[in-house]
Amino acid sequence: MEDKLIRLTVNGRDEAVIIQPLATLQDVLRDTLELTAVKSGCGQGGCGSCSVLVDGELRLSCLTLAERAEGAEVTTLEGLNATNAIVPLQQAFVENYAAQCGYCTAGMVMAAKALLDRNPAPSRDEIVEGLSGNLCRCTGFAPIVRAVQQAAQALSDTGEEAS
Amino acid sequence: MSMKELGVVGRNVGQRDLESHARGQTTYYEDVHYPRMLHLKMHRSAEPHANIVRVDTSAAEASPGVVCVLTHEDLPGKKVWNGLAAVGVGPEDEPILAFDKVRWRGEPIVAVIGESAEAARAGAAKVEVEYDPLPGVFDVEEAMSGEAPALTAHWPNNHYIYPDDHAAAQIRFGDVEQGFAEADHIVEDKYQTSPIEQAPMETNGCIAKPGGDGRITVHTNTQAVHFARDNTAAILGLAPGKLRFLGGTVGGGFGGKVDVAVEPISVLAAMRTGRPVKFKYTREEEMQVSSTRSAWRLFIKDGVMNDGRIVARKITSYQDSGAYLRFSSYGSMKHAGHMPGPYTIPNVWVDARVVFTNRPPSSAMRGFGVMAASFAIELQMDKVAKTIGMDPWQLRLLNAYRNGDMRAHRKVNEDAAMVETIQAAARLAGHDLPADYQAMTSWDRKAS
Ligand code: FES
Ligand code: FES
Numbered sequence: 001m002e003d004k005l006i007r008l009t010v011n012g013r014d015e016a017v018i019i020q021p022l023a024t025l026q027d028v029l030r031d032t033l034e035l036t037a038v039k040s041g042c043g044q045g046g047c048g049s050c051s052v053l054v055d056g057e058l059r060l061s062c063l064t065l066a067e068r069a070e071g072a073e074v075t076t077l078e079g080l081n082a083t084n085a086i087v088p089l090q091q092a093f094v095e096n097y098a099a100q101c102g103y104c105t106a107g108m109v110m111a112a113k114a115l116l117d118r119n120p121a122p123s124r125d126e127i128v129e130g131l132s133g134n135l136c137r138c139t140g141f142a143p144i145v146r147a148v149q150q151a152a153q154a155l156s157d158t159g160e161e162a163s
Numbered sequence: 164m165s166m167k168e169l170g171v172v173g174r175n176v177g178q179r180d181l182e183s184h185a186r187g188q189t190t191y192y193e194d195v196h197y198p199r200m201l202h203l204k205m206h207r208s209a210e211p212h213a214n215i216v217r218v219d220t221s222a223a224e225a226s227p228g229v230v231c232v233l234t235h236e237d238l239p240g241k242k243v244w245n246g247l248a249a250v251g252v253g254p255e256d257e258p259i260l261a262f263d264k265v266r267w268r269g270e271p272i273v274a275v276i277g278e279s280a281e282a283a284r285a286g287a288a289k290v291e292v293e294y295d296p297l298p299g300v301f302d303v304e305e306a307m308s309g310e311a312p313a314l315t316a317h318w319p320n321n322h323y324i325y326p327d328d329h330a331a332a333q334i335r336f337g338d339v340e341q342g343f344a345e346a347d348h349i350v351e352d353k354y355q356t357s358p359i360e361q362a363p364m365e366t367n368g369c370i371a372k373p374g375g376d377g378r379i380t381v382h383t384n385t386q387a388v389h390f391a392r393d394n395t396a397a398i399l400g401l402a403p404g405k406l407r408f409l410g411g412t413v414g415g416g417f418g419g420k421v422d423v424a425v426e427p428i429s430v431l432a433a434m435r436t437g438r439p440v441k442f443k444y445t446r447e448e449e450m451q452v453s454s455t456r457s458a459w460r461l462f463i464k465d466g467v468m469n470d471g472r473i474v475a476r477k478i479t480s481y482q483d484s485g486a487y488l489r490f491s492s493y494g495s496m497k498h499a500g501h502m503p504g505p506y507t508i509p510n511v512w513v514d515a516r517v518v519f520t521n522r523p524p525s526s527a528m529r530g531f532g533v534m535a536a537s538f539a540i541e542l543q544m545d546k547v548a549k550t551i552g553m554d555p556w557q558l559r560l561l562n563a564y565r566n567g568d569m570r571a572h573r574k575v576n577e578d579a580a581m582v583e584t585i586q587a588a589a590r591l592a593g594h595d596l597p598a599d600y601q602a603m604t605s606w607d608r609k610a611s
Contacts, residue, residue, distance in 0.1 A: 036194035037187025039414075041364040042446040049364060077187035090185035094178075102184030103364040103414030109185065137364050137415050 006070045010035070011079030019066045026050045026061035028069070029076055037077035037106040041135070048134030051107035051114075052076050058114035060133070077106040080113070088158075089113060092151035093144075100138035107134050112148045120155055122148070180412065189412050191365060192382040197372055197439040201230055203432050204283035204442075206273040206290035207452065208265035211301075211521040212312070213294035215263060215272070222289040223275050228282025231436050232290075233274040233428065235262040240400030245488055246423055249393065251326065254317050257487035257524070259398060259427060265294070266314050266486035267523050269452040276432045276440060299521035303460055303481035306520050314486060314519045323484070323492055323517035330516065332492075332499035336571040337510030339466070342475025346466030350547045353462050354539035358455035358483070361528050365414020367453055368443035369425045371433035379430050380407045386416040391423045398427040399434075406430065418527030422454050422489060454526035457494060458483040459535035463543045466510075471553045471561045475510040476503040480539075482517050482532070485524035490531070491517045498532030503571055504540035505581045506562040511571035560585055560600050565608045579605035 001021035008015055010033060017032050029038045029052065039049035043062045050061040053075040080087050089112060092098070099105040108131060115122055115130035122130065127148045128141075136144065183189045206223070220232045235242055238259055245255045261272045273290045277283030300311040306321040313319050324330055343349060369383035385391040388410035396403040413420060425442045432440040444453060459482050466475035480498065484491035499515040528534075548555035563581040570576055582605045589596050 031196065034196055036190070039191075039365070040193075041366070041414075044446060046446065047364060081186055086182065086186065090182070093185040094181045097178060097181065099178075099181055099184040101364070101413060101415045102180065102189045103191065105184040106187045109187075135364065137362055137417075 004067065006066060008069050008071060009073045011075060012082065017066075023066045024062055025052070025054070025059070025064040025066050025069050025074070028066045029061055029074070035076045035078050039103055039106055041103065046135075047104070048107040048111060049104055051110040051134065053110060053114060056114075056117065058111055058133075075110075077109055080109070088154045089116070089148075089151040092147040092154065096143045096147035096150060098139060098143040098147035104134060104136040104138075108136065108144055112151065115148070116152060116155065121152055124149065127152075191412055191414050192370060192384045192409075193368060193441065193443060195370065195382055197370070200370070200439040200441055201276050201278065201432070201436060202280040202283045202441050202443075203274055203276050203429060204280070204287040205271045205428075205448075206275060206287040206292070208261060208268055208270040208272060209292070210265055210294045210296055211268045212297045212299040212314075213265050214297065215261065215265060215292060216295050217291075217293040218273065219291040219293075220273055222291065223273070223286040226275075226277075226282070226286035226289050228278040229275055229286035230278060230438075231276040231432060232286070233260070233276070233431060233435070234272070235260040237431065237435070238399075239431070241398045244394070244398050246390070246394055246421075247490060247493065249397065252488070252492060253326075256315055256317055257489070264297075267521055269448075269523055270486070271428075274428050274432060276436060280441075280443075301520050301522060303483050303518040303520060306518050307481075307516075314521070318519055321519045323488065323495075323519070325492060331514040332496045333515070334499060334502060334511055334513035334571050336512075336573070337475075339475040339477045339510045339512040342510035343464070343466040343477075346474055347469045348467045348547075348550055349464065350467055350543070350550050351462070351464040352543060352546055353460070354542060355461075356456075356459045356535045356538055358458045358522070358525060359528060360450055360453070360455050361415075361417040361419030362450065363413075363415030363417060363419055366444040366446060366449040367420055367422075367425055368441070369429050370439060370441045371426070371429040372439040373433045373437055374407075378405050378407060379433055380409065381426055381430060382409050382411075383426055384413045384416075384420055385410060385423070385426070386413055386418070386420040390421070391426050394423045395426045395430055398423075399431060401430075417529050418456070418531065419449075419453055422524075422526050424453065452523065454485070454489065454524050456528035456534070457485075457491060457525035457532075458522075459498070459539075461535065461539040463539060465543065465547055467547055467551060469551065471551060471558050473506060473508050473547065473562050476508045477512040478502055478514070480513075480515045480535075482515065482535075483522060483525060484517050484519055485522040486519060487524045488517070488519075489524050489526045491525065494527070494532040496532070498536050500572065501533045501536040502540075504537070504544075505564055505579075506559075507564045507568040507576075508562070508571065513571075556585060556589055556594055556596060557600055560596070560603055563605075566606050568608070581605065
């Protein structure tokens, strides 16, 4: 197997990257493009800290072969702040103290965004289900769930998108 | 002072780095990138207790992408160490890389440095170690029985002796035997806690980057950056000024990132190769190899009067340190310091021992030594209440320490709040207390 050139769109920008065989999307995002909000708590699909959107779907970048993202549109947490303004979903995390060390936060916010994009008015159970692939060891899940509830409320009040 | 005049108490205070977390802007140790960075992986002991007969690194050295292989022979300074040696704790007992013997499964033996994490991993898997297995011991009481193999020559009976020649962290207050003789009831039990992994979401790791002047910059997620720097310098025989340690946001620690487990060998690898070296624990290493909270075994014996007063408490406890000392002697002192719980008891006897077994070395975790003490003491309080047929809330209120009481450590209590806390908890839980128990305060023992 040989190194290979792939093209993909990341946070709205066209990128061409050379990948090694079996490189993961996480390797490309973190190490090649230096989008370091993408974390690596396990590298084996167990923690959700590496969550990103691929063509709008929530994906674990550590389990996604980079090759499979050829031509895809990828969004990382950094991609939510195209105008540098904080978005309501992030603001809800801040106001609800939904992070301590912050290591899980990028994955949590991306999982929440994926949920709100497809279901703008989720029940509490649906939020818990939507975040069930993401672990946090510091904060406890209650403030995180409250943050997503607040974000959903804010969206229905303003009719805006999550981010 | 009224609440209005307080600037912080009773108000919401913003968390400094929350917005940066929510925006993904916080920088953790591994968020810096260096070109030509190497990766370090460890070949670890497959045996819990064995003599090392032979270590063959030739296949690892020949493995594609492997740049450098380090064994104990490459260590320029210390071969064994203890993190608290600088403050007089010892003897230094833990090999940086195992040489003659391994004493726990997972003990580091050979470091393999490669062009990629995968190359280093593949190389480390090719290190060959021939073992002569020894019987192991995995239970604290068996370890001390006299029939178990001694782990090191330092501790013939596998238990730690404090520098002042005491076999345990001890409390002697009053006369427990007399207390037992006078008591209406004797309540005894044995308690056991488990080793618990801190399990931070970010595993232990660091990046060591050589710079000019022979200085090395280390990006690390240690919880104790100066401690890690000084220990790394001492282990490698370097002037501390040669090392520039950069800490920063730690992706969860909970006591699991104070062992200086990754920095010394990474600095040595950077010195040897002249290139940046990253050593990041895999999730499996974090769970299997990084130190856990110590498991504790406690024996508690109480002498109790019919009215609920505890008049004597005797505790013997064994902290399972695992194969090496690390910070366990300090942990057992904190453990003993927490005895006999937040209660005023006139006769107290405590022996808190540190014991060595062929388990992974244990270390700090939130409330070092204290959790196991509270766990056992509060279970014992419930057992006492049940034995004498008393409401467990009232038993605790009756025995709770008051201001002015002499504690077993011979320190007069000054800031008691236990009585009021239990009363508030009872109100919140809807548990009715009799009027005389509601009237108790931390300032007045007469109410009881
Ligand atoms: S790093 Fe991808 S799930 Fe943990
Ligand atoms: S905030 Fe630390 S893991 Fe979630």
